[in-house]
Amino acid sequence: xNSILRIILQRLGLGLLTLFVVSIVIFVAVNLLPGDFAExxxxxxxxxxxxATIRRDxxxxxxxxxxxxxxxxxxxxxxxxTSFSQLNRVxxxxxxxxxxxxxxxxxxxxxxxxxxxxxxxxxxxxxSITLGVLAALYxxxxxxxxxxxxxxxxxxxxxxxxxxxxxxxxxxLNPILPSLSNIYQGMPFWERVExxxxxxxxxxxxxxxxxxxxxxxxxxxxxASPYIEMARLKGLSPMRxxxxxxxxNALAPIINVIxxxxxxxxxxxxxxxxxxxxxxxxxxxVDSVKIRDxxxxxxxxxxxxxxxxxxxxxxxxxxxxxxxxxxxPK
Amino acid sequence: MSGWMxxxxxxxxxxxxxxxxxxxxxxxxxxAPKFRxxxxxxxxxxxxxxxxxxxxxxxxxxxxxxxAGMANAGVVFFRxxxxxxxxxxxxxxxxxxLGRNVGTAWTRKLFRQMPLTASFGIxxxxxxxxxxxxxxxxxxxxxxEILGAANVIAGGDPALGGDPAYPLGTDQIGRDILSRLIxxxxxxxxxxxxxxxxxxxxxxxxxxxxxxxxxxxDQLLSRAVDVLxxxxxxxxxxxxxxxxxxxxxxxxxxxxxxxxxxIAVIDSTRVYRLARAVGLNIVVMDYIEAAKLRGEGLxxxxxxxxxxxxxxxxxxxxxxxxxxxxxxxAALSFLGVGIQPxxxxxxxxxxxxxxxxxxxxxxxxxxxxxLLAAGAIALLTVGVNFVVDWMLHKSxxxxx
Numbered sequence: 001x002n003s004i005l006r007i008i009l010q011r012l013g014l015g016l017l018t019l020f021v022v023s024i025v026i027f028v029a030v031n032l033l034p035g036d037f038a039e040x041x042x043x044x045x046x047x048x049x050x051x052a053t054i055r056r057d058x059x060x061x062x063x064x065x066x067x068x069x070x071x072x073x074x075x076x077x078x079x080x081x082t083s084f085s086q087l088n089r090v091x092x093x094x095x096x097x098x099x100x101x102x103x104x105x106x107x108x109x110x111x112x113x114x115x116x117x118x119x120x121x122x123x124x125x126x127x128s129i130t131l132g133v134l135a136a137l138y139x140x141x142x143x144x145x146x147x148x149x150x151x152x153x154x155x156x157x158x159x160x161x162x163x164x165x166x167x168x169x170x171x172x173l174n175p176i177l178p179s180l181s182n183i184y185q186g187m188p189f190w191e192r193v194e195x196x197x198x199x200x201x202x203x204x205x206x207x208x209x210x211x212x213x214x215x216x217x218x219x220x221x222x223x224a225s226p227y228i229e230m231a232r233l234k235g236l237s238p239m240r241x242x243x244x245x246x247x248x249n250a251l252a253p254i255i256n257v258i259x260x261x262x263x264x265x266x267x268x269x270x271x272x273x274x275x276x277x278x279x280x281x282x283x284x285x286v287d288s289v290k291i292r293d294x295x296x297x298x299x300x301x302x303x304x305x306x307x308x309x310x311x312x313x314x315x316x317x318x319x320x321x322x323x324x325x326x327x328x329p330k
Numbered sequence: 331m332s333g334w335m336x337x338x339x340x341x342x343x344x345x346x347x348x349x350x351x352x353x354x355x356x357x358x359x360x361x362a363p364k365f366r367x368x369x370x371x372x373x374x375x376x377x378x379x380x381x382x383x384x385x386x387x388x389x390x391x392x393x394x395x396x397x398a399g400m401a402n403a404g405v406v407f408f409r410x411x412x413x414x415x416x417x418x419x420x421x422x423x424x425x426x427x428l429g430r431n432v433g434t435a436w437t438r439k440l441f442r443q444m445p446l447t448a449s450f451g452i453x454x455x456x457x458x459x460x461x462x463x464x465x466x467x468x469x470x471x472x473x474x475e476i477l478g479a480a481n482v483i484a485g486g487d488p489a490l491g492g493d494p495a496y497p498l499g500t501d502q503i504g505r506d507i508l509s510r511l512i513x514x515x516x517x518x519x520x521x522x523x524x525x526x527x528x529x530x531x532x533x534x535x536x537x538x539x540x541x542x543x544x545x546x547x548d549q550l551l552s553r554a555v556d557v558l559x560x561x562x563x564x565x566x567x568x569x570x571x572x573x574x575x576x577x578x579x580x581x582x583x584x585x586x587x588x589x590x591x592x593i594a595v596i597d598s599t600r601v602y603r604l605a606r607a608v609g610l611n612i613v614v615m616d617y618i619e620a621a622k623l624r625g626e627g628l629x630x631x632x633x634x635x636x637x638x639x640x641x642x643x644x645x646x647x648x649x650x651x652x653x654x655x656x657x658x659x660a661a662l663s664f665l666g667v668g669i670q671p672x673x674x675x676x677x678x679x680x681x682x683x684x685x686x687x688x689x690x691x692x693x694x695x696x697x698x699x700x701l702l703a704a705g706a707i708a709l710l711t712v713g714v715n716f717v718v719d720w721m722l723h724k725s726x727x728x729x730x
Contacts, residue, residue, distance in 0.1 A: 021557045026569065033573055143375055149447060156653060156715040157708030158660050160680055164687055164704055168697060172690045173404045179688075239371065267562035271661050275684075285565070286665050289572045297569060304565045312560075 008317055015313045022305045023075070027068050030298055075302060078103055102295050106281060110303065112183060113273070113280035116196050116203070117265040124204040124211065125258055131208070132215025132254075137242055139220060151209030159268075163202045163275040170198060181278040199276045203269065207261040214257040218250035252322040259315030266307045344381055348373040386412070406694040422450035448720035454713030458515055465516040471506040473513035473674040479504055484695045499699060502682060507699050510674035511706060517673050518663075519710065522656040525590045526597070529651060533598035534644065537605025538632045541613055552606070555599045563596050567658060570596075571667045585670050593658055597651055604647050608640045642725055649718035653711045660707050679703040 062070070131151075135144045154162060171179035181195045219242055222228060231245045232238075270282035277283070281300055288296040352373040355365035390412055392405045426449035429441030441449065461468060471477065477500060484499040484507070493499075498508040540548040558566075574588035612618065613636070621635050662668030663677025671678065683700035690697035 018557060018560045022560050025557060025561070029569060029573060033576055138372070138375070142379075152715055152719060153708075153712045156711040158657050158664075158677075158704065158711070160661075160664055161701075161704035161708045164680070164684065164701060168407065168687055168690055168701070169404075172688055172697075173407065237369065239369070263562075267565055270564060270568070271664060274665060285568065289568050290666065292572055292576070297572060301561070301565060301569050305561045308562050309560050 004321065007320055011313055011316055015309050019306055019309055022309070023072060023302055024068070026298060026301045026305070027071060030294055031064060033292075033294070071298070075299075102299050105296065106284065106299060106303070108185060109279060109281040109284045112278070113266065113269060113282065115192070116199060116269065116273075116278065116280060117262065119193060119196055119200040120203040120207070120265055121262060123200060124207050124261070127204065128208040128211035129215050129254065132212040133219065133242055133247065135212065135216045136219040136223075136246075137238055139216070144216075147212070151212055154205040155207075155209035159202060159206055159271045160275050162205050163199070163272055166198055166202055166205075167275075170201075179276070181276045183279055196278065199269075199272050199278050202272050202275075203265060206268075207264060210261055211254070211257050215250070215254050218253045219246045222246045222249055252319050255322060256315045256319045259311050259318065263308050263311035263315075266311070267304045340381075344377045345374060348377040351377055403691050403694045403697075407690070418450060419446070422446050422453055425449050425453045443724075445720060447716040451713035451716035451720070454709055455717065458519060458710050458713075461512055462515040462519045465512050469506075469509035469512040471509040473505070473510055473517075474672040475506070475509070476504050477506060483693065484698045498702070499695075501679070501699075505674075507679075507683075507702075510679060511676070511702060513674040514676045514679065514703070514706065517669060518656070518659065518676050518707070521586065521590060521669060522652060522659050525594045525659070526648065526652045526655045528590065528594035529597040529655065530601055530644070530648060532594060533601025533603075534605045535632075536598075537602040538609045538636055538640075539628075540602070540606050541609025542628065542631055542636065548606075551602070555602050558596065558599045559603075563654075564658060564661060566596055567592055567662060568665070568667065571662065575667065586673070589659070589662065589668060593655055597655055597658075600654075601647065601651060604643065605640070608643050609636055612636050612639050646718050646721050646725070649714050649721070653714050653718075656707070656711060676703045676707050680707075 131147060135147050138144055167179045170177050177198045178195055179198060181199055183192055183195055187195075223246060228241060228245055231241045236244075269278075269280060270286055272278070273280045273282040274286055281303065284296065285300040285304075287293075288300065348370065352365060352368055352370070355362075355368070359365055389405065389408055392402065394402055394405055394409075423446060426441055426444060426446065429444075429449065430438055432438075433441075477496070479493065479496075479500055481502060481504075482493045482496050482500040484497070496506050496508065498506075498511065501507055501510070536551055540551045570592045571585075571589065574585060574592065577583075578585040578588055618631065618635055621631055626635075659668055660677040663675050664681050666678075666681065668677055669675040680700050680703045683703065686696045687700055
């Protein structure tokens, strides 16, 4: 037990270190931007006085290292500053009471994205595991082949292609689901599920292939082992052999793949969110990228990286926990 | 919810039919092993497939125009999809037949063992390569050429707002969509190809160097790659493209070059991992030791000893990497920060034409063009993936 704890702490420490270095990379990358943020904020309305004020307010007259630690402290205390577009409005139009901070901008978006990821995961995970078990059960039949071809095609086509095909068939030709996900706060739960169902289905198509193929491969790998042979000789039905005997031992790689795909769901949603105009963090990120709203871009980047690292870490730890051979390293 | 009721009743009917089917089969064949040992799930699967097939055939032969005189768009799209599928399947089969009878003994053997999906993939890759190379000769118009009429509908039927001169119509500022699709092959595929090669040069070189030299260089490169891989690639590419959009006009370098370098660097981290792992397995071989004792230099070791032995996994990785690069570029263009106009590019075309999908119910032809552009991307990546899947399956020796 002690060694497990040590391994987990080790991995956590490594993850934190990676996150720290990633934050440096993001900060340096953003500061490679030529010119002055203050002029960028003010745009056309820049006068030397306002530029100087903004520079002082943002601390742009400080050296780079100091600014980095300042930003990091802000990140840790959830004070991400104010976005440039908001600052621009304030400085050009006066009035500063109704500005929203980056945190207030990001928080609802992030919860929307997590909601979408949760809806997708609750469809995709059972679906792909069932499909994988069935494909392993009826391996090398027409069903297995067609499932293989179908999932391989859906994973390799771009997300927006799948999205538009789904829109065409489920929203335009047969108006079953809404093609735009206009989600607002305080929406009833089921209405929210309905609005996010089409993006969730698109994402399901994208992530299913990986999970299904891994489930199938992991189960088939085990089918040659003696205890499966034993179970078969006892006279158990093929379904029972696979679900009761093979699946529990195949869980480690499956869990690993699920965690990796969840990481994809949180970070890879950018395109899908743009197609469905889903008010998630990916959409916010793309919009901010287009208008070069640096504080928002930085914060989104860091959140994406953190989610990615965290889920990869979880996959790592879960696969160690589920495999006794990794739990007791030599 | 009558729709759900019909669905559930249909399922129950199939379930009953499956039971009867198995029973009838057992009776009719006098308990032949096939029916005697058939599990219920298998029988259900047969019945489900038969029902779906019958439904599909029935739907296929529905009239194209409803009684009210409106186009029955669902049927039209379904027919296109089925026809496309059948044509591609037939083409792949013929291509495989051709490959089995023409060529050297080696290629004939290759084609004999090939599944239909792989020959489909090879056929698609060849067609794309041909179109990309000879785009200038095939395309009826230039990619930037603005012709008279804007927003001409595809299909070439003047009664529906088409024009026989532009079989796929024109876009929002009056450029021929067919020509832009053809030039898109050159631009999108060409740029993705260059990017992938660059990524392989970078990642492969550093990966093999790290594997051969080891020590601090290996540590330094591997940790740097770890950090770069910790940032999701599309997000990182978007961040760097933001910065590039500011730098590009200042330095007077086209944004596309920045994109090529950015994506190549991001993707080279994945190549590095593979090249290093493969290289590490090779450097411990005796023949490397022998070459070192002979006093061969680093260049000889990497290019003459390691590279030839690492070709197979690297080639499969090249196909996969190309797909990822191609999809990343398409996604960036779709989001508006990738390949810049006036260059024709499929991702940008999808974004510009996407709103026409909403008119599909009234005029199926209007929705064709964005789907064609997106489908062109999908077809190539699917084809490459089929080929890579087959190659990996063949070389892994995964026996089931």
